[in-house]
Amino acid sequence: MTADSMENVELFSSEGKGRGLKAVKEFCAGDVIFAEPAYAAVVFDSLTAHVCHNCFKRQEKLQRCGQCKFAHYCDRTCQKDAWTNHKNECSSIKKNGKIPNENIRLAARIMWRIEREGTGLTEGCLVSIDDLQNHVDNFGEEEKKELMADVQTFTDFWPPSSQQFGMQYISHIFGVINCNGFTLSDQRGLQAVGVGIFPNLCLVNHDCWPNCTVIVNNGNHEAVKSMFHTQMRIELRSLGKVDKGEELSVSYVDFLNLREERKQQLKRQYYFDCTCEHCTKGLKEDLMLGVKEESKVPCNVPLTKLPSSQGVAKEVIQFSKETMEKISKARSEGAYHEVVKLCRECLKKQEPVLADTNIYMLKILSLTSEVLSYLQNFEEAAEYARRMVEGYLKLYHSNNAQLGMAVMRAGVTHWHAGLIEVGHSMICKAYAILLVTHGPTHPITKDLEAMRVQTEMELRMFKENEFVYHKMREAALKNQPMHIMPEPRNNSISSSIFHKKQ
Numbered sequence: 001m002t003a004d005s006m007e008n009v010e011l012f013s014s015e016g017k018g019r020g021l022k023a024v025k026e027f028c029a030g031d032v033i034f035a036e037p038a039y040a041a042v043v044f045d046s047l048t049a050h051v052c053h054n055c056f057k058r059q060e061k062l063q064r065c066g067q068c069k070f071a072h073y074c075d076r077t078c079q080k081d082a083w084t085n086h087k088n089e090c091s092s093i094k095k096n097g098k099i100p101n102e103n104i105r106l107a108a109r110i111m112w113r114i115e116r117e118g119t120g121l122t123e124g125c126l127v128s129i130d131d132l133q134n135h136v137d138n139f140g141e142e143e144k145k146e147l148m149a150d151v152q153t154f155t156d157f158w159p160p161s162s163q164q165f166g167m168q169y170i171s172h173i174f175g176v177i178n179c180n181g182f183t184l185s186d187q188r189g190l191q192a193v194g195v196g197i198f199p200n201l202c203l204v205n206h207d208c209w210p211n212c213t214v215i216v217n218n219g220n221h222e223a224v225k226s227m228f229h230t231q232m233r234i235e236l237r238s239l240g241k242v243d244k245g246e247e248l249s250v251s252y253v254d255f256l257n258l259r260e261e262r263k264q265q266l267k268r269q270y271y272f273d274c275t276c277e278h279c280t281k282g283l284k285e286d287l288m289l290g291v292k293e294e295s296k297v298p299c300n301v302p303l304t305k306l307p308s309s310q311g312v313a314k315e316v317i318q319f320s321k322e323t324m325e326k327i328s329k330a331r332s333e334g335a336y337h338e339v340v341k342l343c344r345e346c347l348k349k350q351e352p353v354l355a356d357t358n359i360y361m362l363k364i365l366s367l368t369s370e371v372l373s374y375l376q377n378f379e380e381a382a383e384y385a386r387r388m389v390e391g392y393l394k395l396y397h398s399n400n401a402q403l404g405m406a407v408m409r410a411g412v413t414h415w416h417a418g419l420i421e422v423g424h425s426m427i428c429k430a431y432a433i434l435l436v437t438h439g440p441t442h443p444i445t446k447d448l449e450a451m452r453v454q455t456e457m458e459l460r461m462f463k464e465n466e467f468v469y470h471k472m473r474e475a476a477l478k479n480q481p482m483h484i485m486p487e488p489r490n491n492s493i494s495s496s497i498f499h500k501k502q
Contacts, residue, residue: 006124008025009024021203022246031237035236036236038234042109042195043056048072051194054073055218055232085109089105127202147178179269180202181195183195187218189442210397218443237438239437255396256288258285259278259279262279289359290356291358320361323343324363327343330342337375340368365384381413382422411429411451424452431445
């Protein structure tokens, strides 16, 4: 990180939240407030052979470290850049003959860096690793047992020739990882691939309706490469106008949950009670639990004997929760036709009762659209995607990254369905959002720009002659279809900004 990147922010004591960061000048939507390389980062255990251990890009073919046979890299440049962080790890893996899990590997990388540089402030950092919150005192009995197990495994892996640390300090490092480990994504932001520690990011407090967002930039353009070589970094970007002196905030959890669920998750994972305006006042809660007017609920819906629409809604919501558990099991088994069947049955119960912004209906609409797209049933998938997007637009912040990604997928689904007008409109909408949240040089934004240009050209052709357009489109699809999405597995980016040990 360049020194001037931190001149945009100032460390201060945030009332009721401890330390925080505030802007020292005004920012506009999409501005990069600061960028930060990882203090230490590792690839998830399940992806060590598929993701570069230096830049965290997912690649089909990677070069393996010739010594430990564990670490994988894009090329010799990435391997050379990574050697400082991998050198001790490489030696320990060879000596131990086994590879510890991601939590142990990350703790070891942090401590090897401390061994090299000391515990003080590193260049560009406003806080040291020692001063980060660990919340070990807030751990429950089960968490303490897991902590002790990690500490023991770490001491078995840690070489006797390296600097030795006390049990209390090792516990501190694991506590820091537990509540401050940031989830890393691949180069297009579509899959969680690792976890890292970013000290400055740890100072940015939570708000369910934040003024900033965080994205991973894997060194995808020349300006980044010259500054960070091929290493990955995070960027804190403003979602709208941020005034001078205003506290910077990000959302640690997905907003598209009821406030009690958000508060419980924040308490369980980050050990604080959320007092943001949306939680205090329950803003948008009425939309998330919306039901149709009682007069519009058909009296012949065989769901309950209760006369009120609220009573019916409770049963439908409970049915939805039970169905989502069945869907999760079917997805894990790859039974996608069963997933579609369950979704259709659930929507049949929901549609007469729940409003189009009810989060339980939106979750089913999202699942249905995703799986139908994978099964190439694009016309039906597009209709569900359209309804999902209409609901999302009423709930999410207008520049929310998850909203942008959802609109993008819906736009591509409409394109595959031959609905070029709606598809182009959605792709343009998604592009406008991701320009703010990801910036113009991020790979996913570049992909969207290419889609926008293509669909704009097709839309002109469609308006000139629909018959010719559909014939040309049919021929083009046989050769090179527009990318839609991978197999719908549970491997997407976590809804939490920070990574919690599973």
